[in-house]
Amino acid sequence: MFTRQVVLDARGHIFGYELVPATGGGDAEPLLHAVSQSDGGLGQRRTLIVRCSPEMLAAGHLDLADPEQVIVRVQLPPMVDGEPARQVRAALAALAARGVRLCLDQRALVSAWTEWLPHAWGLWVDVQALPEAAARQVVKLAHAHGSLQLVAAGLSSPEACRDAAAMGFTLFQGDWFAKPAPVRAAAAQPAHATILQLIHMVRTEADPASIEEVLKRDPALSFNLLRFVNSSSMGLNCEITSFRHAVLILGLKKLFRWASLLMATARTGAPPAAGHTAVVRGRLMELLAAGLLAPEECDSAFVVGIFSLLETMTGLPLDRALAGIALPDAVLDALLRRTGPLAPFLELAVACEAVDDAAFAQLVDRLQLSDRQVNMAHLESLAWAEELLAVEQEPALA
Numbered sequence: 403m404f405t406r407q408v409v410l411d412a413r414g415h416i417f418g419y420e421l422v423p424a425t426g427g428g429d430a431e432p433l434l435h436a437v438s439q440s441d442g443g444l445g446q447r448r449t450l451i452v453r454c455s456p457e458m459l460a461a462g463h464l465d466l467a468d469p470e471q472v473i474v475r476v477q478l479p480p481m482v483d484g485e486p487a488r489q490v491r492a493a494l495a496a497l498a499a500r501g502v503r504l505c506l507d508q509r510a511l512v513s514a515w516t517e518w519l520p521h522a523w524g525l526w527v528d529v530q531a532l533p534e535a536a537a538r539q540v541v542k543l544a545h546a547h548g549s550l551q552l553v554a555a556g557l558s559s560p561e562a563c564r565d566a567a568a569m570g571f572t573l574f575q576g577d578w579f580a581k582p583a584p585v586r587a588a589a590a591q592p593a594h595a596t597i598l599q600l601i602h603m604v605r606t607e608a609d610p611a612s613i614e615e616v617l618k619r620d621p622a623l624s625f626n627l628l629r630f631v632n633s634s635s636m637g638l639n640c641e642i643t644s645f646r647h648a649v650l651i652l653g654l655k656k657l658f659r660w661a662s663l664l665m666a667t668a669r670t671g672a673p674p675a676a677g678h679t680a681v682v683r684g685r686l687m688e689l690l691a692a693g694l695l696a697p698e699e700c701d702s703a704f705v706v707g708i709f710s711l712l713e714t715m716t717g718l719p720l721d722r723a724l725a726g727i728a729l730p731d732a733v734l735d736a737l738l739r740r741t742g743p744l745a746p747f748l749e750l751a752v753a754c755e756a757v758d759d760a761a762f763a764q765l766v767d768r769l770q771l772s773d774r775q776v777n778m779a780h781l782e783s784l785a786w787a788e789e790l791l792a793v794e795q796e797p798a799l800a
Contacts, residue, residue, distance in 0.1 A: 403762060403773045404433050405754050406780070409451060409553065410563075410574045414673040417573055418449030419784065420475065423458070424759045434466035436777045444785040447792070451475050451505065460489035469501040475526055476506050482514040494518055505553065511543045524551030524573070529566050531556065541570040577755070579673035582713045594716045596620055597664045602727045604661045607654045614645050623664060630660045633790055659701055662708045665715060667791065672715045678791060680715070683707030683751040686783035690747050690771065699732065699743065706736045706744050707751055754780055 407420040423433050450472050456479040481487055503523035525544050529537045544550050554566035557576030603613050617624040631642045642648045666677040684707030691703040713720040735742035750765040766776055
């Protein structure tokens, strides 16, 4: 099994995903095999960074790493001599010969591993574990070795991200973008208020003419709704040209999920990665629920995932943000109380974003899912979100 960590660029957009194999997995081969077998071309749309321990490197199973898609993040061993170090050097040489991009850790700056810096794409630095003066020294030393991409890892707040950028880091890894702001908004922003109104009207099956009046006030909202409905993921044989046409083809109940997507993609003050993560959660929950729950409950699982970051996206306490929407009890139970049939799927979707092998495995067992089911659903949800949101953002670096 694997989890993912988001890596952002300086604009707060997603540059790529660090894929972290479970510590008991032994090597990276199953993960790279899953990536190569997954549908949707995730690697063509977004950079994938695979974390490899010295043991994983020594196992020699990285021949599946596609140089065009994958960056190998190397956790260098502390010792620079002996058989383990020789095996790591041999693996690094093989990867470099194939043109695979290597991201070394900060140990490369202060040991005999420095010889590998000319072959490296980037340097991965846990800035939270370093005093500020030491972090600045790391940046200075890295700049002396050429144009390395500097990844600041372990960031837990917007302030830490800004400080790292000021030091000279170019990419940023952490979970701060998904956290609610310490100071919450007094009311929803106009864009959010309109979307919440729209979602409520669709959910309560209001007259389509009344819903169209809301959409006419915000042409961008109407455009994005139709873009989602016409996306290839719907598999429709005709193009939907208006909201009334969408109601005729899909019905208001089916439109509820697509209206919910508008909240995740609204351009407001929230980091773009938060909305993107919400979309991934929604799709992942839907895929995991398939075969275990009824189709209508799978739709509700999708909505739970989308709304799970509503507090971050709107700046409102979650109960207030949800107060004006008529939602199924199962959705409210999962979001507000973490109870009911949908709660374990939300917990697992969140666990896919954290490095906690024990909690992750416990949730997979609880839902009686296989490692392969979770891995493939995870990769498919990432690819689905990339395809759906392709016009929303492009990676800043290649």
